[in-house]
Amino acid sequence: xxxxxxxxxxxxxxxxxxxxxxxxxxxxxxxxxxxxxxxxxxxxxxxxxxxxxxxxxxxxxxxxxxxxxxxxxxxxxxxxxxxxxxxxxxxxxxxxxxxxxxxxxxxxxxxxxxxxxxxxxxxxxxxxxxxxxxxxxxxxxxxxxxxxxxxxxxxxxxxxxxxxxxxxxxxxxxxxxxxxxxxxxxxxxxxxxxxxxxxxxxxxxxxxxxxxxxxxxxxxxxxxxxxxxxxxxxxxxxxxxxxxxxxxxxxxxxxxxxxxxxxxxxxxxxxxxxxxxxxxxxxxxxxxxxxxxxxxxxxx
Amino acid sequence: xxxxxxxxxxxxxxxxxxxxxxxxxxxxxxxxxxxxxxxxxxxxxxxxxxxxxxxxxxxxxxxxxxxxxxxxxxxxxxxxxxxxxxxxxxxxxxxxxxxxxxxxxxxxxxxxxxxxxxxxxxxxxxxxxxxxxxxxxxxxxxxxxxxxxxxxxxxxxxxxxxxxxxxxxxxxxxxxxxxxxxxxxxxxxxxxxxxxxxxxxxxxxxxxxxxxxxxxxxxxxxxxxxxxxxxxxxxxxxxxxxxxxxxxxxxxxxxxxxxxxxxxxxxxxxxxxxxxxxxxxxxxxxxxxxxxxxxxxxxxxxxxxxxxxxxxxxxxxxxxxxxxxxxxxx
Numbered sequence: 001x002x003x004x005x006x007x008x009x010x011x012x013x014x015x016x017x018x019x020x021x022x023x024x025x026x027x028x029x030x031x032x033x034x035x036x037x038x039x040x041x042x043x044x045x046x047x048x049x050x051x052x053x054x055x056x057x058x059x060x061x062x063x064x065x066x067x068x069x070x071x072x073x074x075x076x077x078x079x080x081x082x083x084x085x086x087x088x089x090x091x092x093x094x095x096x097x098x099x100x101x102x103x104x105x106x107x108x109x110x111x112x113x114x115x116x117x118x119x120x121x122x123x124x125x126x127x128x129x130x131x132x133x134x135x136x137x138x139x140x141x142x143x144x145x146x147x148x149x150x151x152x153x154x155x156x157x158x159x160x161x162x163x164x165x166x167x168x169x170x171x172x173x174x175x176x177x178x179x180x181x182x183x184x185x186x187x188x189x190x191x192x193x194x195x196x197x198x199x200x201x202x203x204x205x206x207x208x209x210x211x212x213x214x215x216x217x218x219x220x221x222x223x224x225x226x227x228x229x230x231x232x233x234x235x236x237x238x239x240x241x242x243x244x245x246x247x248x249x250x251x252x253x254x255x256x257x258x259x260x261x262x263x264x265x266x267x268x269x270x271x272x273x274x275x276x277x278x279x280x281x282x283x284x285x286x287x288x289x290x291x292x293x294x295x296x297x298x299x300x
Numbered sequence: 301x302x303x304x305x306x307x308x309x310x311x312x313x314x315x316x317x318x319x320x321x322x323x324x325x326x327x328x329x330x331x332x333x334x335x336x337x338x339x340x341x342x343x344x345x346x347x348x349x350x351x352x353x354x355x356x357x358x359x360x361x362x363x364x365x366x367x368x369x370x371x372x373x374x375x376x377x378x379x380x381x382x383x384x385x386x387x388x389x390x391x392x393x394x395x396x397x398x399x400x401x402x403x404x405x406x407x408x409x410x411x412x413x414x415x416x417x418x419x420x421x422x423x424x425x426x427x428x429x430x431x432x433x434x435x436x437x438x439x440x441x442x443x444x445x446x447x448x449x450x451x452x453x454x455x456x457x458x459x460x461x462x463x464x465x466x467x468x469x470x471x472x473x474x475x476x477x478x479x480x481x482x483x484x485x486x487x488x489x490x491x492x493x494x495x496x497x498x499x500x501x502x503x504x505x506x507x508x509x510x511x512x513x514x515x516x517x518x519x520x521x522x523x524x525x526x527x528x529x530x531x532x533x534x535x536x537x538x539x540x541x542x543x544x545x546x547x548x549x550x551x552x553x554x555x556x557x558x559x560x561x562x563x564x565x566x567x568x569x570x571x572x573x574x575x576x577x578x579x580x581x582x583x584x585x586x587x588x589x590x591x592x593x594x595x596x597x598x599x600x601x602x603x604x605x606x607x608x609x610x611x612x613x614x615x616x617x618x619x620x621x622x623x624x625x626x627x628x629x630x
Contacts, residue, residue, distance in 0.1 A: 281418050
């Protein structure tokens with residue numbers, strides 16, 4: 001019985017790392033552009049399909065396909081930002097909050113339904129990163145899960161270093177703190193907005209490509225993970241990348257264990273999805289700035 | 301001067317056309333239009349909540365479904381008369397809606413959207429999980445509002461409910477409440493500072509719009525005869541957002557007309573499958589990007605401009621004729 005829970009905790013850790021990746025992308029978009037991207041789940045889904053077609057049409061090995069997917073979704077993000085989000089930085093439109101919610105939500109509608117048209121409603125499954133599984137005692141954990149967790153962890157470390165050590169990362173942080181001050185010291189805020197949205201999209205896309213061999217692809221695969229990502233971002237404090245990482249891993253493990261504890265397995269599955277949403281509601285009510293929130297990143 | 305007669309005139313024409321349509325329509329389009337009244341009530345009440353009051357809620361469909369299920373379960377399990385059940389459904393939606401409004405008092409902008417999105421998701425999952433009460437994803441069969449299988453009584457009922465809810469919301473907005481809501485939306489702190497009890501009006505607008513959503517939900521359930529968790533899905537909410545955005549979130553009749561237009565359009569495009577939602581999504585983006593007040597307002601002002609341009613030479617002629625006459629008289 002303890003082994004069962006250990007297995008659930010391990011599986012939870014893997015999904016937690018994936019959640020953290022999606023949430024980190026959401027956080028970067030939020031902290032720089034000050035908008036909540038309601039199309040984030042669809043970008044995650046697009047990453048999964050981009051990886052799948054990179055493997056099948058271009059003949060790329062699965063590990064490389066993850067990076068191809070990230071690049072593809074990065075481009076998608078940049079294009080969307082250029083076409084639809086640019087008016088946010090000028091005074092051409094009224095009520096920017098609403099504008100941002102509506103257009104990112106429309107992005108979700110377009111991508112999810114276009115995916116049903118283009119890729120078909122049925123599940124697709126890309127080839128594994130590596131066949132087989134590790135056995136420790138009675139525990140079995142597939143190489144796919146290990147590979148996805150490992151690569152997700154590497155990407156998370158990579159993005160943290162990028163944000164802290166590179167000049168672009170610091171420029172992004174500067175814009176997130178004050179657009180005007182950043183402009184004074186010569187940072188092109190418009191370019192940073194594009195980079196931030198592209199980067200956030202790419203992280204979601206990478207997460208989608210990593211999860212694909214574990215839980216196959218479907219056009220609606222992004223619906224629930226995006227809610228989990230909102231939970232993590234709110235819980236971790238809007239705009240804090242380390243907060244997103246810790247929050248993601250915690251949520252994954254707690255969710256995995258939750259399924260193990262609930263007596264009725266059918267309902268456990270349904271309610272494990274509701275768990276994240278409930279946590280989101282409670283966090284918003286009790287501590288809207290999150291656990292690791294930074295005051296200057298609060299929504300204006 | 302023009303507005304004084306143009307607006308009631310347009311209303312009268314719309315109502316007369318809507319009332320005389322059923323004998324002309326075949327049963328398929330009658331059903332489509334009757335369903336579009338449901339969406340029109342939802343879109344216009346959502347426009348009041350999101351457009352006027354600035355409370356960008358994603359839980360609107362959940363209130364409609366809550367009322368539908370309340371009324372349906374009362375009718376199925378306790379054999380409560382349908383009309384009474386619908387009233388109970390409206391009361392339930394108003395109560396829960398008010399409670400959500402109260403809980404969301406501190407939340408602004410996207411935070412409120414996230415909160416209501418999570419609420420709608422939980423509500424949908426409860427309907428799926430508690431299948432011994434709700435029949436889960438299979439759907440709950442509920443009795444009809446009228447005996448017989450004709451859609452004609454539903455068509456007229458739905459249309460009357462739409463007009464009634466528009467009238468109620470218009471009366472609300474014409475009173476001081478309308479001004480207070482707009483003031484709160486534009487600057488909550490400033491509104492608070494000028495003595496408006498913003499909390500009260502926020503809860504009020506949530507309660508009223510949820511009750512109206514509940515009315516729509518109850519009508520819809522007893523009209524189509526089956527309730528499923530799909531009523532609460534994100535795409536359904538997206539459809540209502542699209543309707544309000546296309547019609548104009550700041551105009552309640554605009555949102556209602558937008559709803560009928562979008563729903564009929566989605567039926568015309570039914571053969572294209574999911575492609576129609578891609579088209580709708582693109583329409584939302586383009587409308588927001590280039591005509592934030594909605595396509596309807598754009599069309600009306602465009603037509604007005606054309607009309608003025610067409611009339612302009614005539615008006616110039618008339619005024620020059622007047623000066624001629626004056627000269628002659630002089």
